[in-house]
Amino acid sequence: MKTIMFNDNDLKQIADRGSEVEVVTSQMRYFAEGFPFLKLEKAARIGDGIVSLTEEEADRKAALYDEYVADMGLSVLKFVPASGAASRMFKSLFSFLESGKTDSSVEEFFEKLEDFAFYRSLKRLLLIDGIDIKKADRKQIAEYYLTDKGLGYGSLPKGLLEFHRSEPVSRTPLEEHLVEAVQYARSGGTAVLHFTVSPEHRDKFEKLVVERLPFYESAFETKFYVSFSEQHPATDTISVNPDNTPFREGNNSLLFRPAGHGALLANLAELDADLIFIKNIDNVVPDSLKPVTVQYKKVIAAVLIEFQHRIFAYQKQLEEGATPFLLEELEEFYREELGTIPPEGFGDWSAEIKADYFRTKLNRPIRVCGMVKNEGEPGGGPFWAKNADGSTSLQVVESAQVDLNDEKQKAIWVTATHFNPVDLVVAIKDAKGNTFQLDDFRDPKTGFISSKSKDGKELKAQELPGLWNGSMSDWNTVFVEVPLITFNPVKTVNDLLRPQHQ
Template sequence: MPKLIFIIDKNKCSMLNEQDLGQLRARGISEEEISQQVGYFENGFPWMALEKSATVGDGIIRFSEVELADFVSLFEQERSALSILKMVPASGAATRMFKSLFEHLTTGESNKESRLFFEKIQEFAFYPALKKWITSSDGETEVLSRLLSSPGLEYGILPKGLLEFHAYETGARTPFEEHLVEAALYASDGALARLHFTVSPEHRSRFEALAARLIPVWEAHFGIRYELSFSEQKPSTDTVAVNMDNTLFRESDGSLLFRPAGHGALLENLNDLQADVIFIKNIDNVVPDSLKDSTILYKKALGGLLVSILAKTESLASQLRANPSEELIAEALVFMGTYLGYVPSSDFQQVFLADQVDVLLSVLARPTRVCGVVKNTGEPGGGPFWCPDETGNLSLQLVESAQVDMNNPGQKELFAGSTHFNPVDLVCAPRGLDLLAFRDMATGFITEKTKDGRGLKAQELPGLWNGAMAYWNTVFVEVPLETFNPVKTVIDLLRDAHQNNG
């Protein structure tokens, strides 16, 4: 009989045997992490407390035309001296993008989206590639099979980054290629464009092969050099699954079941990157060249604002260390409330000046991010809010609906009344810090899944731009809605933003 090892957590035990410990060692997961995860399954995650929505003038900056031009100019002036990187989470499969087409393929019956798909099929950028796999006599199910499965384009199992999104006279482009183009236009120092893609292991070779083919083309076009790197979600970030009664879920062979822990797991990947400025943007939020101008303009402006904030942050920290005064503290508080998303609790005014300085210096030393937000048009997802911490300090946070107690009428009303939406448009300054130290582990998610017909609970780590950045300095900037063009379903590719008519 295997030796049992007990982990004590709040007077409750979960049993790990030697086989389990071997699994943990292989993944680089500690017993303490498993204990913490089981504790969250047992007790749940606390709800986020919303104080108020971030609005223009109160947590959200809206650039005037002059400010927009000035911040773009500042970024242009400073970028040659900066180490700049663009990070693109690109591991997600496109399966959900084709949900309606899979339903048609499985049932043999059309639905609203599949009918529109066939009506407009020639307008998709991937249609020329699909034509090579079908004949004029093929019916709809044969066409869908060649699109989604093998033999065929295999779009039902590939990641979005490898699908042909946009048509050009020179051929169709994938989101991966569009991000290469974007990087040259704003995420470079003028001579070098560095990009990092997080990918799934089974598709990494395809990304690398595509990069090898495309990089010489775009290096010649832009007269710059590209530096690409790839990483995969670390096994150490996977979380253990439990049964519905919170006991450890075991496979038929007795082994523990681990599951990927959502995009929050990519904080480890981000933490490994070295750069002064890191742009983060989702893989599917790209547009053809004819519509890129607004994106490029605002990306540079966000970068310029970040550079400006960092300069002021360093200046204030230096002055506070050298010659603190009530006047300087007052100046720092105004700056923090406007550009760092931090307002201390009322207790701050009751402590000695030296202690106030220590608090301010600790905040000024945090990693910093500028986040673009768009006007709320009813998209599902998170938004910008002022939230109190356990001691009453207010900070700006991106909050998802799953983090809010919707049974609380006041909190539900606050969330529903948010004026802006998070399109995942970040410009970050890690500042050489250990980013894991600025994560709030109590902001994860629990979901219910099935495995082999058995119900289970799964756990996601704090989201990359949510709880994973809970203790970053944050400012929100309103960006134009046309800079947010995600592709959630295949039909989204028929929208004007993805039809290259320019």
């Protein structure tokens, strides 16, 4: 590829964003050369990469989690990516508002309007302007629902929309996460939550917390600490023209764009807790369905605590001496329980090299990921994949990372039995309590390129390795099957009519 020459203004712009020229240059290289595909070895299955627990085992793990947190004095935090507008939820409604075009989803929306949690708020706003919702035409209702003339939901993030009926007021996803946190992310009467938000929405999130927190603190006898952060500008990636030259704005400046949820690795690294639960903003349910979700959050956290205890113990043993028996035990531990098969020829390595290998493998962040049975949802799943060092390990893999034109790879991809619902708990501190440098365990070659446009011009954008796939590719990883009922995302507004959200 040709050397990219940035002018003095470009260099100043890059520096002002907190980034480095070398990083931006590497992004340009990926545009020109593309990202290499991940090589799948096989899909992870029950008994072969995915742990499945009986009801009795799950009950026991959940009870043990409460004991671990209390006895060990663990600090617990819930991390919720909540950036971006919810406009994609209303694609059909926007089309109806703009052109009158209708379809089955639009018809269902209006026919079942009273079943939505936001109905009372919408009715009140229409009434303020002298409009009876029962007599309003559909265009008026859509306008008051989507635009700033009323609720303005078309430009708000999912976290601030009324999802579920409750008293005294309907709950937003942000509030449902607060209620959930009380039940599995509370320690010593305190629940700590961190939301990543877009800069343009941050004040609205903060306002909602100020307004509603006193009620929840009183109702649940819990002290909440809620904090927010935004994607760091330094993590934005440069955009290019179709010919891979830098895309420039009208004032000749470079165009940088937010780099997907992989950019949140920097936000995660700034958190201080022994255990961090990660869950998407829209995967929430009313109180009647929370017990199963809460139980399995405790289950995967207990699994993590137990694995972390064993890892710390093995590290101590290695410090005392790498005996042949210990090295054999470690190899079995990684092959059978931590989903990592050493490189070919590992058996011929010297004891000293094997010991160094396991010292490196043990000294990594840990994640335990819930996996649900695949019932056709788009997105990533659990696989065994080949790594650059020749090892094979468990990975959360997105379709963009796989060469689906390769028949063998496609054949493996379609055999996946489970799906990644973004339901995980992580530990990002080492045995001495120091936070790992999370960038050291990221695979920079697992980003991807997408086509976008700006001011009518085509461009190519780049996303960083996803938070729960490429950004965590070199973490100690365990997959645990969790019930499908724990996965209830809201992709379109009519998803809120499903029984799980009523």
